[in-house]
């Protein structure tokens with residue numbers, strides 16, 4: 556399973572660039588950083604060779620497609636994030652025909668993911684944390700999407716998004732999701748175990764009496 560970083564922070568991306576497989580941003584994450592979106596995107600794309608998702612803001616097909624064409628010019632690894640709406644799916648169909656990679660975002664149900672795949676989306680992003688927030692089960696939705704895609708041989712890849720904790724990543728891997736996109740804090744937690752730290756300290760202490 557590939558791990559993407561879900562952030563627009565250049566500092567966070569720089570720190571993890573050699574380990575991560577890609578980056579996802581969204582308008583809220585970009586707004587937190589301030590500055591020019593295009594410049595931030597250009598810098599992120601220069602740090603990471605994998606896919607970097609950047610979202611359009613228009614809500615109608617024509618506007619989405621023209622924003623997408625502009626963003627796609629920033630770098631070869633830009634992926635256009637399009638919201639899951641009827642207008643959005645028309646844009647995805649058009650962009651897919653032009654060879655522009657898309658990531659359909661704000662996916663909360665299996666039928667939405669089915670439509671996105673039918674329209675030629677490169678990626679879909681089910682928001683598991685936000686589903687859980689509403690007393691649903693985000694990982695059940697991911698499980699269903701993977702089964703449906705398997706049934707019909709869709710090539711659309713599933714990015715588990717809105718990840719809130721390490722368990723979401725474990726379950727994504729158990730289900731065979733293609734990618735989990737994780738906040739910086741969760742990315743670091745994936746490496747952590749207190750017994751590892753304790754074990755290192757114990758080995759170092761025991762080694763103190765050994766002559767080399």
Ligand code: G3P
Pocket residue numbers: 561579581680682684685716717718736
């Ligand atoms: O990738 C989507 C993600 O950024 C949304 O996360 O925590 O705002 O639900 P969250």
